[in-house]
Amino acid sequence: FSVITMTSSLKVIEIEAPNLSNFQFMGLRQVQLSLGVALQFKKFDMSFPGVVSYACTNLLSNLQYVEALSLCSRREIIDTPVLPSKFLHLKHLSVDLNAMTFSPTYDYCSLISLFDASPSLETLVLNVLQRKMLHESIVGDTSNLRQMPGHRHDRLKTVKIIGFSSAKSVVELTCHIIENTASLQCLTLDTTTGHPWHSCLTNYSGKCLVLHVDFLVEVGKGLLAIKTYVEPKVPSRVKLNVVEPCRRCHDLEPLS
Template identity: 35%
Template sequence: MPAKRNQKRRRRQIRAQNELIRWCKRKGSPCQHGDSRAVKTMRRSTPYPCLPEDIWHHIHSLMPMRDAARAACLSRTFLQSWRSHPNLILNKDTIGLNASACGGNFSRKVDHIMRNHSGIGVKIFRLEYLGVVGFDASRYLDSWLQVVVKPGIEELTLVLCKTKREYNFPCSLLSDGIQNSIRYLRLHWCVLRPTAELGPLQSLTSLRLRSVSIRGEELQCLLSNSPALEQLRISSCTEIVCLKIPCSLQKLSNLTVIGCDSLKVLENKAPNLSSFFVSGCSNLTILENKTPNLSSFFCRGVGAKLSLGETLKMKKLGMGRANAVHYARAELPSIMPNLETLNIRSGPEVQQRRMEHESVFAKSLGLRQIPENRHDSLKTLKISGFCSAKSLVELTCYILKNVVSLESLTLDTIYGDCRCYLKTSPFCNHIEEGILMEAPRELSAIRRYIEKIVPTTVNCSGALQ
């Protein structure tokens, strides 16, 4: 048995050695020029005499995780630097597990790495259980974080799995001397309970929380202690009922809120917010922006009344909600004169199966005229789920007549993103009979009212082609 173990160890060393030599060749080291003496030196686990040790440590820190680990099997110098490797990116790929690996094997390998790491000099720590079957690392996590979360760490990513007992992230770690270094914090599937005792995170620029148990007032406590925050992304955090972004976040430019089912109030006072994305918050009743610098706004699956504040700087607008067509037809011409990109989805309003608005072919007067407003900025228009609804045809005609800057027009007669031909999804949405029955009317509406007024300078796609 000892002989077999030695043979396996020797094979691993040879494999690691060959990987390191190949890596050196890619990077243009002496190996690339056939320097056999350098290779022999490497095999004797002695650094090249012409380079100081700190240079080798730096070279080692630039290697991908797997290459760095293999190099540590060959060289005492690399082994020493491995124990203080600055970038610990731990997932099933870097650990070397196959797709069906279980959580137990993953956790044991990670634990072995963490036990052999000094915890000194860690800049990036990413622990990702994505694609690993079964999660059993709860008993390890506290000790692992104690090793790496120290002054100097810049990025902390903890992507866990759904379990009956959620991991309680120790907020005390955020107060133990890392306030001036942590820049990026990403947490999935855990409990986060920040309190008023939390110190200011002076360098935190990006915060991403997904499926994290955190209440609205706790999140606001965390935000009030993050004055340098630039990006905030909140996904599926179902305990948040009210979220008010404070005006103290002077640098916040990007806000994304997705799938927070309990959220009822969302208010922004961050003065320099430029991009605002809200989707899937079905119970949201108040959505308010109180700052003047918003240039990109998208909302989908949100029934809340919109209050976007001053919109003169708005350049990109996407709406997937009831009454989006009415809003675009009645409100946008006067309040967003600098709009460049408009994407509208309004399934309930113009649904092919049971339209709320009358068809353009109904027995009534002709198209209504919208007060004309010249638009010099709108360049791109896409309407998903286009049909023969009268209001939709009127909106399209209005844009074609008044938007002199228009470059691209897409009338997509199918609602939804799952399209085999676009390769955005492995499957396609089922197209119901009512939608197929509406298709001839859609085409007739386009040919009768729209096709003849499309400028030659506009690139058309979708049903117009």
Template identity: 45%
Template structure:
């Protein structure tokens, strides 16, 4: 039992390697409660045909899960997104083994074509087997729990991405209702906005990405304070914002972290200045991140007519990061407004490049030598010129307004990869 406990605390790969030493260690490995299974963790390298990979993957998966069937798995992360030719019958067999009354966390990442082909076996999850599950993460499948199937009462985190939930796909999904009393994290990615009915007041983390929804930010600031009043972190992605974000009386009284992503297809007339409404509605906000992918018109020449709202003070705001900072007048106004009213601000990052390949937004390869890809993402001449205009706007209108107590981090195009091409 001591060896079992020690091996349960080891990383999965180390515990599996130790199983080669002795039969005692092998028995310990077969009781390892945390399984993270993918081509990478199984040591399989991709090949041109992919057929050999599927055979090797299914063989190893069968062996590992069947050897763990008697012990019961607490955590299963199964990533088969690269096995496009995998027979769904294997998935059902593996889930049948893994989903027991002991399971607490389940992550299933499937190839995109499975959204049309695979129905998640809800009957395995609802009932005694789901009593302890706290974390459920599903991608690219159909998820159809039947009426009266039961309630995942221990669920605290739910992530559904490209998941079909409607009964017969006769119409669009209109509502997601959750009665899980301990749900604290909810992530939603879909084409259209759905009505949320989250009975749990414990929801503290919300991430919503609605690809085809018009004016999603408008909806978020007017509805979410009432629907999820205890939010502490909020991430919103908008792709079709046609009107400016309104000022509202409702408050996010507990919100500390806010991230807003704006896509290129937004209206060119969109007013970045109106995003200050989110800051006004979040009295204890500490971190604000804006990721902008849309192009804009250059900043005005006269800085004397910038809009101001001196009645709004952000006493808790400490960190601000703007990726894809542009030279639009309203972007400059929003930044200056934050600098003038965030009395506790400690740092502000203004990055004129929105590098989608840099998942941590750490900067260019010339700034980050350890960058995995070894080079920056491609930028057209127009994008480089836009970034340089953003740098000029920062230098001309913003830099002098940064208090001495605030750390300013300005990032521009990579000096090695982002040079203008001449013809």
């Protein structure tokens, strides 16, 4: 197992250890990774700005045997590219795009290429939390949802989206997953921050963490988007869990 935390002078990481199965890297900027061709990672975690597009473009051939992949990025300059090959053994995928604000030009539907490159995927956790959502909202939008071509998943059972909002491409991505996953059993859409200790039910103060009024307004829009666009597409066999802020601690005005 290898854990590397970035220093300011670190520019290149070379790994030639053939028995290394777990790798974790956390940094504030991108570095060049040189990975031996004989490496057979089972668990691979990376965190730095732009890591999603970097991993898809530069590391695919080195992660052929990975079973659990975690990518964390606070900023993606470009959409997720189409992958030339596949993560054939990937079962558990976590993509964390949690940020104060995420570029409004980023298309969350571009992540479909990453999902489609993972035919053995069983669990998916996606964090799209934005403290201030700048993407185009589907609320008040009269245009139709995009129909995205994609792979039919027959192993993906559990999907969780944290920070679910009314961002149109988030809603389109969610609907795409529902429509293209025959094996789906449980879908959780969390409109909160996703942190358990922010809730009055789990922290010691007995009160929820105070959320900004703009965030609560977006929560209301997200809940309306779920009711309008997502719920009608959820098959009866799928358990839909919708997580919202505690109404005892927060004033959520219903939107219609």
